Each structure stands twice: as C-alpha cells, then as structure tokens.
Amino acid sequence: QVQLVESGGGLVQPGGSLRLSCAASGSSVRFYAMGWYRQAPGKQRELVAGITSQSTTHYVQSVKGRFTISRDNVKNTAYLQMNSLKPEDTAVYFCYIDISPSGINRYWGQGTQVTVSS
Numbered sequence: 001q002v003q004l005v006e007s008g009g010g011l012v013q014p015g016g017s018l019r020l021s022c023a024a025s026g027s028s029v030r031f032y033a034m035g036w037y038r039q040a041p042g043k044q045r046e047l048v049a050g051i052t053s054q055s056t057t058h059y060v061q062s063v064k065g066r067f068t069i070s071r072d073n074v075k076n077t078a079y080l081q082m083n084s085l086k087p088e089d090t091a092v093y094f095c096y097i098d099i100s101p102s103g104i105n106r107y108w109g110q111g112t113q114v115t116v117s118s
Contacts, residue, residue, distance in 0.1 A: 009112030
C-alpha cells in the first residue's frame with residue numbers, strides 16, 4: 001500500500017511564497033512520476049507541475065517561471081516551491097505519485113489548501 005502525506009499549504013499575500021511537500025511511503029514499490037494538480041472552486045482540476053523519476057519537469061504555462069518542482073528520491077519526497085503567488089493560484093493542491101511508468105497506477109495525497117489573498 002502507498003501513502004502520500006502533503007504539507008505546506010496556507011494563507012499568503014499576493015507576491016508571497018509557499019513550499020508544498022509530498023512524502024510517499026510504501027513497501028516493495030517503485031516510484032515513478034510525481035506532481036501536483038490543483039482545483040479551484042467551480043473549476044476543473046488542472047495539472048500544475050510534474051517531475052519524472054529522472055527529474056525531467058513540466059509545468060502548466062500559467063506557473064512557468066514562478067513555480068519549481070523538485071524531488072528527493074532517497075526520501076521519496078517531492079517539493080513544489082511557489083513564488084510570486086497570485087490570487088488565481090488559490091486552490092486545493094493535490095499531489096500524486098505513479099507506481100508504474102504508464103501512470104495508470106496513481107496514488108493521491110489528501111490535498112492542501114493554498115489561499116492567496118491580501
């Protein structure tokens with residue numbers, strides 16, 4: 001069984017920063033891609049950033065240059081550094097991890113609220 005524990009959300013003023021963490025645990029499991037989706041009220045869930053096991057990254061256009069995803073394969077933990085936050089970044093952020101290369105077998109974190117407001 002795989003478990004993901006997210007942390008790092010909260011309330012921040014526009015222009016501020018937050019760092020999300022997503023720690024994965026599981027026995028006899030190999031971890032592949034990790035990343036975050038987000039869902040704002042009344043909107044569809046969207047992919048924010050992803051990182052492969054070889055640390056290749058990709059981002060949704062709206063966060064490029066502001067967000068940075070990274071991972072520590074020893075700790076099985078991914079990080080999302082979010083800088084220059086905007087009110088439109090307000091959402092619940094859900095991390096995920098794939099235990100197969102195809103992404104068919106995916107586990108999700110519990111979600112963490114990020115609110116950007118003055």
